[in-house]
Amino acid sequence: MEALAPTTRVEHGPSLRQRLAAKGFDAVTLLAVPAAIFSLLLFVYPFAFGFVLSFEPKNGGWLANYQRFFSDSYLYDTIANTLWLSVPVTLLNLLLAVPVSFRVRLMRRQRLLTTILVLPITLGTVLVAEGLLNYLGPQGWFNRTLVTFGILDQPMRLVHNYWGVFASLVITGFPFTFLLTLSYVTGIDPALEQAAATLGASAWQRFLHVYLPLLMPGFAITFCLSFVQAFSVFPSAVLLGEPAGSTRVISIAAYQAAFEEYDYSMASAVAMIMGFVQLAIVVLVLASRGLFYRGPASGAKG
Amino acid sequence: MIRDTTLGAKLWAVAVWSLVGFFVINLLAMIATVVTSSFATRWLGTWLPLGWTTRWYTSAWNEFQLWDVLIVTFQVVGLVVLISGALGVTAAYALARRDFAGKRLLVLLFLLPLLIPPITFGIPLATVLYQTGLAGTFWGVVVANLVPTVPFVILVMIPFIEQIDPKVEAAARVFGANTFKLFIHVLLPLLLPGILAALLLVLVRTIAMFELTFLVAGPTSQTLVVALYYAVFAAGVRAVQSIDAMAVVYMATTLVWLVIALRFVNPTQIVTRAKQQPAH
Numbered sequence: 001m002e003a004l005a006p007t008t009r010v011e012h013g014p015s016l017r018q019r020l021a022a023k024g025f026d027a028v029t030l031l032a033v034p035a036a037i038f039s040l041l042l043f044v045y046p047f048a049f050g051f052v053l054s055f056e057p058k059n060g061g062w063l064a065n066y067q068r069f070f071s072d073s074y075l076y077d078t079i080a081n082t083l084w085l086s087v088p089v090t091l092l093n094l095l096l097a098v099p100v101s102f103r104v105r106l107m108r109r110q111r112l113l114t115t116i117l118v119l120p121i122t123l124g125t126v127l128v129a130e131g132l133l134n135y136l137g138p139q140g141w142f143n144r145t146l147v148t149f150g151i152l153d154q155p156m157r158l159v160h161n162y163w164g165v166f167a168s169l170v171i172t173g174f175p176f177t178f179l180l181t182l183s184y185v186t187g188i189d190p191a192l193e194q195a196a197a198t199l200g201a202s203a204w205q206r207f208l209h210v211y212l213p214l215l216m217p218g219f220a221i222t223f224c225l226s227f228v229q230a231f232s233v234f235p236s237a238v239l240l241g242e243p244a245g246s247t248r249v250i251s252i253a254a255y256q257a258a259f260e261e262y263d264y265s266m267a268s269a270v271a272m273i274m275g276f277v278q279l280a281i282v283v284l285v286l287a288s289r290g291l292f293y294r295g296p297a298s299g300a301k302g
Numbered sequence: 303m304i305r306d307t308t309l310g311a312k313l314w315a316v317a318v319w320s321l322v323g324f325f326v327i328n329l330l331a332m333i334a335t336v337v338t339s340s341f342a343t344r345w346l347g348t349w350l351p352l353g354w355t356t357r358w359y360t361s362a363w364n365e366f367q368l369w370d371v372l373i374v375t376f377q378v379v380g381l382v383v384l385i386s387g388a389l390g391v392t393a394a395y396a397l398a399r400r401d402f403a404g405k406r407l408l409v410l411l412f413l414l415p416l417l418i419p420p421i422t423f424g425i426p427l428a429t430v431l432y433q434t435g436l437a438g439t440f441w442g443v444v445v446a447n448l449v450p451t452v453p454f455v456i457l458v459m460i461p462f463i464e465q466i467d468p469k470v471e472a473a474a475r476v477f478g479a480n481t482f483k484l485f486i487h488v489l490l491p492l493l494l495p496g497i498l499a500a501l502l503l504v505l506v507r508t509i510a511m512f513e514l515t516f517l518v519a520g521p522t523s524q525t526l527v528v529a530l531y532y533a534v535f536a537a538g539v540r541a542v543q544s545i546d547a548m549a550v551v552y553m554a555t556t557l558v559w560l561v562i563a564l565r566f567v568n569p570t571q572i573v574t575r576a577k578q579q580p581a582h
Contacts (some may be wrong), residue, residue, distance in 0.1 A: 024401045028400055031392040031396040032397055032408065034392065034393070035393035035452055036393070043415050096321060099314075099321075103318045113322070116329070116330075118564075119557075119560075122506050122507075122556055122560050123557075124511075125512065126530055127527075127552060130530065130549050134339055135328075135335040141331055141349075174325065228418070228419055232419030235512055239534050255425075258428065271422055271425040274422050
């Protein structure tokens with residue numbers, strides 16, 4: 001290590017190498033360089049390139065792509081379509097994940113449940129879309145069960161519309177939201193709850209006045225991560241939804257611009273708008289996080 | 303832990319467990335539908351198929367050239383695992399052991415590709431790769447898949463390296479180990495469980511990575527999940543059972559690795575990255 005390097009030149013003042021090492025730059029630090037160059041070249045550069053390219057449209061002035069996007073309802077409606085899918089799904093997933101994770105945190109053997117829930121995340125949206133096409137279809141087991149039990153007279157139409165995509169986003173999104181929520185909930189010191197219970201707080205009061213304020217920042221981050229995933233829905237919106245109608249999401253518009261019209265400038269503009277909307281929602285949610293308590297709550301468990 | 307025994311609390315518990323049960327049953331039934339259909343001779347308007355057969359697997363194998371697709375998939379995944387391991391572990395070592403100006407910025411640089419969804423950065427990335435002529439080739443797919451996996455390895459490995467006592471390395475130096483010997487005989491054995499866990503997670507994620515591969519793959523560089531997408535997209539051209547057979551092949555390739563990965567990592571790690579590390 002550098003600490004063991006000879007320091008014979010100290011009388012002439014520290015060498016450049018020693019001064020850099022004191023600030024943490026030495027041969028070991030250089031190990032981070034390849035990965036940093038890689039990320040700059042393949043993540044930052046494409047983003048910057050796409051940003052610049054979006055202002056160099058095929059024809060028209062430098063803002064022509066954005067003008068076209070916001071004047072063509074077939075294009076700007078995609079923002080509303082995507083939000084109309086992703087915001088309710090994210091809220092529903094979070095709303096379901098909170099009580100479930102409060103229950104699961106009491107379990108000793110969580111592993112089986114977490115393993116089952118990891119399945120849809122690892123299998124990915126394409127497989128979930130393909131499975132749901134059969135399962136939720138008019139002849140599928142889901143509709144068949146509902147009709148057999150007399151809950152429905154006619155099979156419901158659940159695929160090739162809004163609800164198909166909604167279902168696929170719940171199947172892949174709920175486990176993701178749940179596992180994130182669980183890690184936040186188990187991170188809170190149970191002694192806080194016990195103290196509240198000793199003082200006579202009911203379960204609902206303990207949740208509302210002890211857990212909820214402590215968990216709000218974690219929920220905000222969970223919401224952001226789940227929302228960003230849902231907002232970028234692509235394969236299931238094409239396979240399970242109506243890609244020309246109610247589930248024409250913004251990623252479909254970007255894909256069509258790039259690979260059907262071969263207008264990379266327009267595609268970059270749509271991708272930038274997509275990134276901007278995601279960023280706007282995330283900033284909005286995280287900014288409201290400042291209204292809640294921030295401080296230590298984890299006790300011994302980190 | 304506090305246990306509530308009131309009637310309301312019990313009803314609430316029942317409600318929550320029914321919710322979990324409903325979700326898990328639907329999830330498993332969805333997977334069972336795909337598997338059942340892939341073995342069905344004819345399945346229309348009944349609870350179960352009229353007969354059972356395995357011929358869809360042979361037809362899927364031939365129609366979709368699954369052998370070629372599987373070879374490409376494993377080549378891509380293998381290279382992604384190796385390269386992201388080499389780049390990621392070294393960078394994680396530097397970030398775990400040194401404190402330097404701009405470290406937070408560097409960590410942010412590695413965090414962003416994991417937070418931003420692949421389709422958002424995939425389109426500009428694909429544009430750049432098409433301009434350099436890399437897109438459509440085998441290496442284009444590898445490079446695109448490395449963008450989220452290198453940061454993933456880094457962020458999983460940083461806490462793992464931090465918990466290894468630097469004195470162990472200093473001791474090895476005192477006894478005259480050079481950097482290479484230090485790495486082979488001291489660091490690698492200590493880091494192996496963490497590297498293995500991180501790389502298995504990369505493997506599972508890369509097999510299932512649809513968006514990036516889809517945006518840059520050419521006809522000969524498709525991975526299994528992209529081939530599956532095209533098959534479902536063009537449904538009607540092939541028999542449904544044939545596509546389902548392909549989906550089962552895809553599930554099998556993913557799940558084998560998931561089962562292996564779960565022997566080494568906590569399932570929650572697949573989502574929450576480096577929250578809890580196995581203590582070795």
